[in-house]
Amino acid sequence: MTKSLPPKSLVLYADDDTDDRELVKEAFDEFSSIVELVTFEEGSELLSYLQHLGPLQPKPCLIILDVNMHGLDGKQTLRRLRGTEEYNEVPIVLFTTSTLPSESAFARSYNAGFVTKPLYGAQVRFLLDQLIDHCTNELKEKIKKQRGY
Structure with missing residues (x-):
C-alpha cells in the first residue's frame, strides 16, 4: 500500500520587488x-x-503582502481579503520597510500582523520567525518539529 504525504501548508506572498521575493523564498526554503x-x-x-x-x-x-506595490497594493489587497468571509480569519501580514506607527495601526485595524523588512541578510532568520509567528498553530508545530524543538 502506498502511503500518501500530508499536504504542504500554503503561504502566499505578494511583492513587486524581486530581491524581497527572493529573500522570503530563501527564508522559507x-x-x-x-x-x-x-x-x-x-x-x-x-x-x-x-x-x-x-x-x-x-x-x-x-498571506504576506508588501504594502507598497504597483497595481493593487498591500493595503487594498488586505481590505479586499478581509471583506470576504472565506479569508476573514486567514493570518495576513503586511510586510514593509515602513516603521510608521500609522502603518502598524492600519494592519491591526484589519486584524493583520505588521513586519518590517530586514535591511541585512543576517536578519533573515529573525524575519522568518516573525512571519511564522502569524501562521496557524498547526504550521508552527510542524516547523518546531522540523527544527528539532
Whole structure:
C-alpha cells in the first residue's frame, strides 16, 4: 500500500520587488518539505490565484503582502481579503520597510500582523520567525518539529 504525504501548508506572498521575493523564498526554503510558498508581483495576481483555488485545495495558512506595490497594493489587497468571509480569519501580514506607527495601526485595524523588512541578510532568520509567528498553530508545530524543538 502506498502511503500518501500530508499536504504542504500554503503561504502566499505578494511583492513587486524581486530581491524581497527572493529573500522570503530563501527564508522559507528551509521548510520546503512542509510549506509551499507561492509568490506574486502584485495584489491582483494573488486575489486571482485565490479565486481559482478548487474546493479541495487547502486555503493558505498565511498571506504576506508588501504594502507598497504597483497595481493593487498591500493595503487594498488586505481590505479586499478581509471583506470576504472565506479569508476573514486567514493570518495576513503586511510586510514593509515602513516603521510608521500609522502603518502598524492600519494592519491591526484589519486584524493583520505588521513586519518590517530586514535591511541585512543576517536578519533573515529573525524575519522568518516573525512571519511564522502569524501562521496557524498547526504550521508552527510542524516547523518546531522540523527544527528539532
